[in-house]
Amino acid sequence: MNGNIKFIQGNEACAEAALYAGLDFFAGYPITPSSEIAEYMAAKLPSIGGRFIQMEDEISSMCAIVGASLTGHKVMTATSGPGFSLMQEALGYAVMTEIPCVITDVQRGGPSTGLPTQASQGDVYQSRWGTHGDHAIIALTASNHQDVFQMTVEAFNLAETYRTPVILLLDEVIGHMRERVAVPEEGEIPVVQRLRTSVPEGVDYHPYLPREDGRLPMSDFGGKHRYNVTGLYHDMWGFPTSDPKVIHGLIHHLMDKIEGNVDQITRFKEYFMEDAECVLISYGCSARSALHVVKNRRNRGERLGLLELQSLWPFPRELVRRKCFRAEYIMVVEMNMGQVLSEVKKAVDKPDRVFLANRVDGELISPTDIRNILRIIQGRGV
Amino acid sequence: MSVRDYIRERFFPHIWCPGCGHGTVLNNMLRAVDEQGIRKNDIVMVSGIGCSSRISGYVDFHTLHTLHGRALAFATGVKLSQPELTLIVPMGDGDCLAIGGNHFIHACRRNIDMTAIIMNNRIYGMTGGQFSPLSGFGIQATTSPYTNIDQAFEIVEMAKASGATFVARTTSYHVQEIASFISQAIQHKGFSVVEILSPCPTHFGRKNRLGDAVDMLEFLKQNTAKLGSKKAEDNPEAITRGIMVQRELPEYCREYERIIDKAQKG
Numbered sequence: 349m350n351g352n353i354k355f356i357q358g359n360e361a362c363a364e365a366a367l368y369a370g371l372d373f374f375a376g377y378p379i380t381p382s383s384e385i386a387e388y389m390a391a392k393l394p395s396i397g398g399r400f401i402q403m404e405d406e407i408s409s410m411c412a413i414v415g416a417s418l419t420g421h422k423v424m425t426a427t428s429g430p431g432f433s434l435m436q437e438a439l440g441y442a443v444m445t446e447i448p449c450v451i452t453d454v455q456r457g458g459p460s461t462g463l464p465t466q467a468s469q470g471d472v473y474q475s476r477w478g479t480h481g482d483h484a485i486i487a488l489t490a491s492n493h494q495d496v497f498q499m500t501v502e503a504f505n506l507a508e509t510y511r512t513p514v515i516l517l518l519d520e521v522i523g524h525m526r527e528r529v530a531v532p533e534e535g536e537i538p539v540v541q542r543l544r545t546s547v548p549e550g551v552d553y554h555p556y557l558p559r560e561d562g563r564l565p566m567s568d569f570g571g572k573h574r575y576n577v578t579g580l581y582h583d584m585w586g587f588p589t590s591d592p593k594v595i596h597g598l599i600h601h602l603m604d605k606i607e608g609n610v611d612q613i614t615r616f617k618e619y620f621m622e623d624a625e626c627v628l629i630s631y632g633c634s635a636r637s638a639l640h641v642v643k644n645r646r647n648r649g650e651r652l653g654l655l656e657l658q659s660l661w662p663f664p665r666e667l668v669r670r671k672c673f674r675a676e677y678i679m680v681v682e683m684n685m686g687q688v689l690s691e692v693k694k695a696v697d698k699p700d701r702v703f704l705a706n707r708v709d710g711e712l713i714s715p716t717d718i719r720n721i722l723r724i725i726q727g728r729g730v
Numbered sequence: 731m732s733v734r735d736y737i738r739e740r741f742f743p744h745i746w747c748p749g750c751g752h753g754t755v756l757n758n759m760l761r762a763v764d765e766q767g768i769r770k771n772d773i774v775m776v777s778g779i780g781c782s783s784r785i786s787g788y789v790d791f792h793t794l795h796t797l798h799g800r801a802l803a804f805a806t807g808v809k810l811s812q813p814e815l816t817l818i819v820p821m822g823d824g825d826c827l828a829i830g831g832n833h834f835i836h837a838c839r840r841n842i843d844m845t846a847i848i849m850n851n852r853i854y855g856m857t858g859g860q861f862s863p864l865s866g867f868g869i870q871a872t873t874s875p876y877t878n879i880d881q882a883f884e885i886v887e888m889a890k891a892s893g894a895t896f897v898a899r900t901t902s903y904h905v906q907e908i909a910s911f912i913s914q915a916i917q918h919k920g921f922s923v924v925e926i927l928s929p930c931p932t933h934f935g936r937k938n939r940l941g942d943a944v945d946m947l948e949f950l951k952q953n954t955a956k957l958g959s960k961k962a963e964d965n966p967e968a969i970t971r972g973i974m975v976q977r978e979l980p981e982y983c984r985e986y987e988r989i990i991d992k993a994q995k996g
Contacts, residue, residue, distance in 0.1 A: 373811050394993035399810050399986060404836040408803035411796065415776070415807025418794065419815075423807075441797055569792050569808065570774055570815045576787060578795035587741065587787065588795075 352531040358522040359426075361493040361529050362452055363388035365500030366424050368532070369539055371450075372398035373421040375412035377405050377431060380464040381520040382454035385426035406431035410438035410451070417447050418577065420542065420568035422504055426452040429471055430461060433478065439513050440479030441579045443602065446556075446564060448507035448542070450500075452516040454523040455632075457710050466710030467520040469632055472687035475515040476661050482599060484606035486613055487515040487661040491635040493527040498537060499615070499658060505540035506613060510605055511564055517660065519683070521633035521712050542566060547573065556598075557584040562605055607662050614667055615658035620646055624653025626722070627672050628705075629692055630681035631657040633712055638681040640715040641722070660688065665695040672696045677725060681705045683713055736760045736770065738790050745784055747855075749935075749943025751902030751928030755849055756785055758908035759818070765913050773816045776805040778830060780822035781856045782849040782928075791818075799829030802837040805844055813983035816916060817844035823864040824854045827883055831863070838892035838921050842982035845915045845922045848885060851930035859933030870937040886974050889923040896922035897975035901950040902929060907971060914973065920981050927954070927969070 356364075363385045366374075374389040376382075386402065393400040399416075403409040406427050413423035427435065432453045442449055455471045457463030462470075475487040486506050490499040496518065503514040545565035547553045549572035558564050567573040580588040581595045589595070606613065619642055621627070630638040635656045642654045655671050657664065672678050672692075678701060680689040686704045693699035705721040707713035723729060737760070746752050763773065773791040777783035779798035786793040792815075796804045801819050809817045826834050826848050837846070853871060854860040861871035866882035874880075889897045896918040900907035908926060915922035929935060929946035940946055955962035957972030 373807070375807060391993075394986070394990040395996075397990055397994070401806065401810055403803065403806070404832055407800065408806070408833055408836070411800045411803035412807030412810070415794070415804040415809075416811035417807075419808055419812040421811050437797055438800065569794070570772070570812050572771065574770060574790060574792050576793045576795065578787075579797060580795070 354529050354531060355526055356493065356529055357384055357524055357526055358493050358496050358518060359384035359454065359524070360388055361496040362426070362500045362516065362518065363392070364531060365497040366450070366504065367392065367396070368497070368537070369501045369504035370422045370541070371424050371504065372396065373413065373416040373423045374398075374425065375401045375403050375409040375416070375423075376425050376427065377403055377409050379406070379428045379431045381456060381523045382426040382428050382452065384523070385452060385454075406434040407438065410435035413449050414438060414442050414445070414447050417449050418569035420571070422448075424450040424452060426454065428454050428456045428464070429458045429474070432471060432474060436478040440481065440483065442513040443479065443483045443485065444579050445577050446511040447513070448511055449513050450503045450507055450516060451513060452500075452518060455517060455519045457708070463710045465520065467633060467683060467712050468708070468710070469517070469519055469634065469683040470687070471517060472660055472684065475517060482603065484512075484603045485515065485661050486510065486512060486606060486659070487517055488615060488659050489517040489632045490522065490658060491632055491656060493522070493529045495658065496522060497529055497532070501537045501539065502615065505538070508540045508542050510609070511566070512606060515661075517632065519632050544568070545573070549573070554584040555586045556582060558601065562601070610662045610664060610666070613659055613662060614664040616664065616667065617656040617658065618671065619643075619654040619656070621653035621655060621671060623651055625651040625676045626653070627675040627678045628652065628654045628681055628718075629657065629668065629678060629688065630654065631660065631688065634681045634683055637713050637715045637718055641718045644715065657688070663691045663695070665691070668692055668695040669697065676701065678702045679705050679722065679725065681713060681718055683707055731764055733757060733760045733764070736763060736790055737788055741787055744788055746781060747932040749929065749931040749946070750781070751851065751926070751930070752782055752785065752849055754902045754905060755820070755847065755908060755926050755928060756788065758905050759820070759847065759912050760789070761909040762913035762916065765909065766916055768816055768916070772814070773818060774805075774808050775818045775820065776801045776808060777820050778822075778825040779856075780825045780854070782820055782822040783825060785820045799825055800833065801825070802830065802833040802846065806837065806840075806842055809842055809844055810983060810986065813843070818847065818916070819844055820847040820849060823848060823850040823852060824862040827885065828863045835888070835892040838889055838894040838923070840982045841893060841895055841920045841979050843919055843921070845912065845924065847912065848923065848925045849928045850885065850925055851928045851934055853930050853934040855930050855933050859937060872937070885923070885925045890975050893921070893979070894923045894975065895920035895977050895979050896973070898923070898973045899925040899927070899969070900971045901927040901954055903947045903950040904971060911973065918976070919984075920979060
């Protein structure tokens with residue numbers, strides 16, 4: 349990682365990484381704090397022969413990327429909370445029809461219009477449960493621009509590997525802050541290409557018949573195989589069905605292909621965890637402040653560690669349980685009312701030892717905020 | 731080829747009620763495709779949700795059965811990403827103009843090359859006969875038990891005002907016009923709209939005491955008139971049939987190719 353050093357916004361790092369991953373179609377609708385991604389794509393995509401379209405809303409943006417992914421392209425849209433809400437129906441469609449795509453949600457404070465220009469991490473649960481019905485989903489996040497680059501590429505890779513929408517949860521701080529990024533050379537980060545069927549033209553192709561390894565090779569829509577795609581429960585040909593056995597098989601396939609691969613999907617970083625008595629768990633912009641506190645306290649001999657989650661869904665329960673096994677107490681640092689906190693409590697052996705350090709007023713949670721809460725937990729007063 | 735060569739026989743019988751006008755649309759749409767000589771592999775049909783949208787399951791093209799109201803949005807992604815494909819988007823009146831109304835006017839405005847076929851039966855059939863934005867004032871439906879006070883849209887005027895460059899209207903009775911208008915719409919480079927008045931005897935007809943399927947077709951025969959005909963002149967109340975708009979404006983995908991050229995020249 350040497351040559352190409354840039355000083356750019358997180359949103360730009362995300363956009364550059366998407367191109368690195370092979371994106372050539374983007375549809376979006378302007379919304380703060382994500383609009384820079386659309387602006388970047390509008391300028392850059394045509395120069396590489398790709399296509400950008402500004403749609404009439406976030407609903408149609410999500411629909412358009414699903415259509416373009418089907419024809420064989422790598423696709424993304426970018427939005428923030430209110431737009432992400434509008435995308436949920438079509439996101440469910442992509443889950444059901446198993447169409448790879450990436451949705452970047454640069455989070456703002458909510459609910460509703462909320463705090464368009466300020467920081468929050470309030471969409472953790474929306475990314476998990478925003479669309480209706482049982483389903484599994486992958487959501488990644490990042491706390492600095494180098495990691496934004498890495499996680500964006502990995503979002504595309506996971507989307508292709510598991511044929512699923514992947515949500516990239518950024519936040520206003522990461523999206524708008526400028527920071528150094530070393531743009532990797534080609535090949536430095538592996539890029540997963542779409543798995544296409546080897547079934548020749550004229551031979552019956554079953555778009556929804558998984559291989560032995562559970563993967564479904566695709567055929568570019570509009571290409572040599574004609575098949576049906578529907579959001580209804582469907583059989584191996586892609587045709588609607590109400591056969592209980594087929595329905596049972598499909599919902600379990602949709603869950604298992606992701607929940608059953610949680611170890612392959614999980615991304616995390618750890619700092620000073622070997623002997624940590626107090627484990628801080630954080631992600632995104634909050635993890636920056638958490639890391640600051642941990643380093644600072646280590647200098648004073650306190651045994652603090654940080655577990656930084658870079659994948660939030662499927663939630664890495666086993667990892668969290670294992671890493672927190674010896675901890676006397678655990679503090680989840682996040683900018684919402686405790687969304688990851690609830691998951692951590694479900695994961696660990698002693699949920700009553702899990703505490704929340706949060707800030708939900710639009711201001712970035714600071715090391716001082718975290719330190720003050722830490723002192724209360726440690727019984728040392730503020 | 732015959733119409734049979736374009737359908738997926740194993741998925742028949744279709745779900746439409748006896749007397750529904752949609753089967754006639756399917757038949758004549760396939761005749762139009764056959765007349766154009768477009769390869770089945772080059773056609774993508776995108777539909778939404780509703781009785782009419784089930785049409786995509788029955789045809790042997792690349793078929794995308796999407797969400798209620800969103801067919802044009804999905805179709806836009808397919809077309810812009812692969813402009814050489816021919817896009818046909820059949821929709822119902824509720825699908826296209828209530829929940830999908832915004833996508834409809836914006837697809838018209840963009841003038842992206844695809845053909846929207848609106849099978850207008852003035853009712854939500856699949857859900858059991860609720861009024862649609864095309865039902866109109868004074869109509870009976872299950873959600874207007876005291877009569878409908880919602881005014882109806884005029885599809886042709888709306889498409890025209892929104893920027894569609896080809897707009898035609900006919901009925902399920904006028905089978906040759908269906909094939910001819912759809913054929914011309916597919917040929918047209920730009921966003922084309924074909925509205926087809928299609929009877930729903932099961933819900934709209936029954937609730938409004940319009941008789942059986944034959945009576946409803948007879949109504950379409952008697953109360954519509956060819957654009958510019960003497961009948962239309964004599965009877966200004968008659969619904970006009972014909973090609974209402976046919977104009978040349980820059981087509982979206984073609985213009986995007988120019989953007990690519992411009993961007994690549996730096």
